[in-house]
Amino acid sequence: MRKQPEQQAPPVQRLRIRYAKRGRLRFTSHRDFSRAFERAVFRARLPMAYSSGFHPHPRISYAGAAPTGSASEAEYVEIGLAAVVDPADIHAQLEEALPVGLDVLEVVESPGGSLADLLEASRWWADIEAQPTEAAIAVDAFLAADSVLVERMTKKGLRELDCRVPVVSLVAGPAPDDSPAGARLDLVLRHAVPSIRPDDVLRGLAQVSAVALGPAPLLTRIAQGPLDEETGEVRDPLHARS
Structure with missing residues (x-):
């Protein structure tokens, strides 16, 4: 019988992030961005919360991605963390880890509810x-x-x-x-x-x-x-x- 996977603790903090796609980076697809963002999260060593199951993944929720080829000053993503941190620190760490053209504009603590519904x-x-x-x-x-x-x-x-x-x-x-x-x-x-x-x-x-x-x-x-x-x-x- 296959061993049941370990259950992960729920996030203790959720942060909402506004970022921009500028210049040539507007040609990145949503899949390209999600890969770049997850690499940036790992490079910045953020204390991510993970999903439960046999294949845990970092708790990252993307919302309302712009079509490939269009620039944007208003893209949004929400992350779940396993520790409480200062949003300003996360802003600085992600800004350093992401390529120029994928620019973090603001990071705030989530008040709860669904970002996508907004x-x-x-x-x-x-x-x-x-x-x-x-x-x-x-x-x-x-x-x-x-x-x-x-x-x-x-x-x-x-x-x-x-x-x-x-x-x-x-x-x-x-x-x-x-x-x-x-x-x-x-x-x-x-x-x-x-x-x-x-x-x-x-x-x-x-x-x-x-x-x-x-x-x-x-x-x-x-x-x-x-x-x-x-x-x-x-x-x-x-x-x-x-």
Whole structure:
């Protein structure tokens, strides 16, 4: 009879971490990041709590990862620890252990509950080739539509999705002076099932207008968290309950 595995003690502290994907590191997949993060945890010798079972693994929970190829200033992960530590120390240790471009921005103690449940919406910037006036016309056409259907290849095959429904707000303006793009779109996108990504919205824009997106629009997630239904603002999930 196979011997039962030793039961691990539950975490005594949980920390929530906000990190960024910048520069060339935006092309790392979620799997790539999880491997890099676990290596960083081991290099930093963090007092991790482990799961029970025949194959214990460090208690790390990932939430709301951005699509591969998009930059982000608002990615989140939660870790469970076997000892109580100062979040500032964990911040410094992880920042030193992770590669440049995967940058730790904030570490706070978890108040409990589900981090994933707090991630109701995201705010994105999309830098596109079109000039601001052209982009504004495309945005008006998109927002005026009741439904904008786009196709995306999924694990279950080609699927038709309505990319208009989860769009909370969409505004076109000029791109920053240091950007090669012509216009910047400011998009607030509600997290829905099925999931709609910002590139789905860009395809929808092109479908309802002749807007020029360019060969590789730069997508950057600026915020991710609870959605204020009155203002349309995406709030900070690390301080949502404080």
